[in-house]
Amino acid sequence: MRGELPAGTKLDVVRHRELMALLDDIRAHPAHYPVLPIDAPRAALHAANPDADPDDPSLLLVRVDGQCRAYLGLTPQFIAHGNGNGKDKVFAFSTLLVDAPLRGAGIADRLLEGARAFGPLLTIGNSNAAQGFFRKRGLLRLPPYRVVYLPIGAGHGWSRLRGGLLRRLNRRGLPRLSVFAGDLFDRLRPLAILSRPRHLRRLREHLPVEAERNAQACDRVPDACESLLDRLAGRVVWRVATINWLLDCGAAGRVEGQALPGQYHFRFDGTPRSYHACLLREAGVVRGLAVYLCHRIHGQWTVSILKAFLPDESWRGLVVAHALDLAAGHGGDVIRGGDDFEALFTALRDGRPAPVRLRQAYADAPAEWPGFDDYQESFADGDIALY
């Protein structure tokens, strides 16, 4: 049965311009934050989001008797109208948590109500619990989209083994043992991935890449690429500034551990993550652009193809070739991309179907909203966002 909101419950909106001040408050009054809404690297990264205005909401906090017990993170981003004219700001959920002892009392409702006051909402990569909540509150269920995986060598099996064991130990309430086992697995990992260079070479040989084309890594995307992004854009608006923000985040995000450890409830394990971009050239002329994230997700070292701006599908081989280079340089058990990479991944697996995971997104938007039928994974996805 639905409980009552505890007495002394208060909703606080932390605006974009107040993010760093919140961090100071967390440092000054740790006892007020039994649930930690954000850590230092993440706050710095979100504070630099070029799509955020100073008054945009960044975090909604529920405090009970002055103590933070729940939070909802919002990442502003732009979505283009279907007809290509104009764009709307939406607030993508980057995180949502209600402290376990207070669940079932209407606190998530309070957070959602607070978020709805700001405009259209988008949620993605949700837990089962969150999905149940969103459905109950009538959020629009978007067509799920497929994330497709290309395993690249023995490290893949090793990571799966590691992930499975750690999950089992954690479920049995043995977190200390799981930390020890995780560390041991990481130390022995080089043995498991000895065979990777051979796999990478083999995959590369089978990639369709035209001789006059090449992918050139870049630390910053030149302003001149803005028109290319406009021309090849999908539903989520990526500007040069957006991509450069992610690239800067990649540099800033390489942190050792967490600045404020302890109270996180999700997978914020502080492992290094980095964003990368490459310019795709043909006979020296830039024709496209791809953005990647190297990170550990579900226990696997993953190179995610976040976004590929391509003149046509014949460029996909080159995008994957660059992902393989990143995998070789940054460690990688698996490459993942949207379902437009499925046929290529399957071909590279000699016809065996590439593993697929369905991702469910929800939206809360006015009836005249242009629709999300071609919505694609974005940088605000809770799983891949900035932590």
Ligand SMILES: CC(C)(COP(=O)(O)OP(=O)(O)OC[C@H]1O[C@@H](n2cnc3c(N)ncnc32)[C@H](O)[C@@H]1OP(=O)(O)O)[C@@H](O)C(=O)NCCC(=O)NCCS
């Ligand atoms: C999901 C979560 C935020 C819900 O918070 P909560 O404060 O317990 O939710 P509320 O009490 O405000 O419930 C609001 C409504 O959603 C429903 N609801 C809540 N959790 C639900 C669940 N797991 N499945 C189905 N419905 C759910 C409630 O029944 C209630 O509806 P009702 O009043 O019509 O019965 C909370 O369970 C949580 O933090 N879970 C762990 C973290 C997590 O999964 N976060 C999401 C990451 S994407």
